[in-house]
Amino acid sequence: MGKKQLKFNSRTIHGGQSPDEAYGAVMPPIYQTSTYAQSTPGGHKGYEYSRSANPTRTALENSLASIENGNYGLAFGSGLAAIDAVIKLLGPGDEVISTSDLYGGSYRIFKKIFEKFGIVFHFVGMQDTAEIAKHINAKTKLIWVETPTNPMMNIIDIKLVSQLARKHKILLAVDNTFATPYLQLPLDLGADIVMHSATKYLGGHSDVVLGALVVRDKELADQLYFIQNASGAVCGPMDSFLVLRGIKTLHVRMQRHCENGRAVAEYLANHSKIEKVFWPGFPDHPNHEVAKSQMKDFGGMISFVPKGGNYQDAIKIVEKLQLFTLAESLGGVESLAGHPASMTHASIPKEEREKSGVVDALIRLSVGIEDKEDLMEDLRQAIE
Numbered sequence: 372m373g374k375k376q377l378k379f380n381s382r383t384i385h386g387g388q389s390p391d392e393a394y395g396a397v398m399p400p401i402y403q404t405s406t407y408a409q410s411t412p413g414g415h416k417g418y419e420y421s422r423s424a425n426p427t428r429t430a431l432e433n434s435l436a437s438i439e440n441g442n443y444g445l446a447f448g449s450g451l452a453a454i455d456a457v458i459k460l461l462g463p464g465d466e467v468i469s470t471s472d473l474y475g476g477s478y479r480i481f482k483k484i485f486e487k488f489g490i491v492f493h494f495v496g497m498q499d500t501a502e503i504a505k506h507i508n509a510k511t512k513l514i515w516v517e518t519p520t521n522p523m524m525n526i527i528d529i530k531l532v533s534q535l536a537r538k539h540k541i542l543l544a545v546d547n548t549f550a551t552p553y554l555q556l557p558l559d560l561g562a563d564i565v566m567h568s569a570t571k572y573l574g575g576h577s578d579v580v581l582g583a584l585v586v587r588d589k590e591l592a593d594q595l596y597f598i599q600n601a602s603g604a605v606c607g608p609m610d611s612f613l614v615l616r617g618i619k620t621l622h623v624r625m626q627r628h629c630e631n632g633r634a635v636a637e638y639l640a641n642h643s644k645i646e647k648v649f650w651p652g653f654p655d656h657p658n659h660e661v662a663k664s665q666m667k668d669f670g671g672m673i674s675f676v677p678k679g680g681n682y683q684d685a686i687k688i689v690e691k692l693q694l695f696t697l698a699e700s701l702g703g704v705e706s707l708a709g710h711p712a713s714m715t716h717a718s719i720p721k722e723e724r725e726k727s728g729v730v731d732a733l734i735r736l737s738v739g740i741e742d743k744e745d746l747m748e749d750l751r752q753a754i755e
């Protein structure tokens with residue numbers, strides 16, 4: 372059976388992979404080298420210098436392309452380095468429409484780095500596609516979607532946005548970090564670029580920082596490869612290896628993240644001291660139907676606000692948690708808790724943050740793959 376036809380779970384393990392040519396190693400060796408011997412100028416075996424390409428990185432890039440149903444994968448030193456490469460497709464005067472509820476670091480690179488170079492960013496709530504249409508003009512070159520959004524867990528209809536983007540010949544990029552290709556495949560839904568902070572679920576073990584892009588179009592891939600090499604924000608072979616290893620268990624980890632996520636979301640929703648729980652799996656979540664149609668399940672990311680919406684109560688809870696570690700990041704096997712207003716989203720001004728619901732009492736959970744009973748017991752003792 373050709374690897375192209377493999378189903379998702381098999382592709383996480385085998386997609387784009389073949390045993391190493393030298394000794395048949397099943398996992399690609401960590402080619403810890405900066406350069407490659409040439410027999411004559413240009414006489415090499417496909418690799419010249421590891422900024423341009425490295426065999427371990429190639430193995431990861433092939434896996435990334437395979438799991439996202441794309442044709443070309445590109446790996447970077449971090450998720451932000453991948454975003455940086457996408458925005459470098461643009462020039463001064465070009466405009467970008469981005470979700471208003473997004474990772475604080477994405478907001479920061481847009482506003483604090485690229486605005487200086489004359490790129491204009493509009494931040495809009497994208498649950499209603501009509502809001503996006505209002506900001507489209509002849510200079511609009513890119514729509515930036517994050518879904519589910521971080522940390523409010525809103526869902527954006529990728530297919531609907533892609534129809535709008537296509538009509539106006541605008542590129543559509545989707546940050547698929549929260550969902551992963553296990554839950555949703557943005558390229559299949561019409562996106563041009565999929566972006567990942569592979570630091571999160573793809574790596575899956577909180578031991579590496581890495582970013583990724585996947586596309587189908589050859590011309591777009593060539594432009595991005597050019598930027599990857601010319602700007603140089605690549606990942607090393609060891610980090611490539613770690614993410615490749617992580618991807619091989621993505622499907623089983625995600626299945627458990629979803630199962631535990633559901634249990635924790637329902638526990639919190641029924642708790643008398645909790646005011647509001649944000650998780651797209653609830654039938655009364657405003658975008659539940661879209662989530663149901665574009666995602667296979669609802670994931671392990673949950674945000675919530677304690678009753679009364681008091682900042683001090685939220686801080687007390689995150690300080691008392693024992694199994695959930697209070698830490699930045701998400702998507703690892705261990706459960707983490709975060710306080711977006713002072714941690715992941717501190718770079719967004721308070722008025723902007725609160726417009727999208729990121730109030731000072733909001734707590735975000737990345738539900739890991741421990742026993743769900745232990746996770747609920749930890750929340751019980753922290754909330755009471």
Ligand SMILES: Cc1ncc(COP(=O)(O)O)c(C=O)c1O
Pocket residue numbers: 449450451452474476477517521546548549567568569570580581582700
């Ligand atoms: C949704 C999302 N996108 C992008 C990033 C940035 O990725 P990295 O931290 O790997 O640079 C993050 C990091 O938290 C994220 O959560």
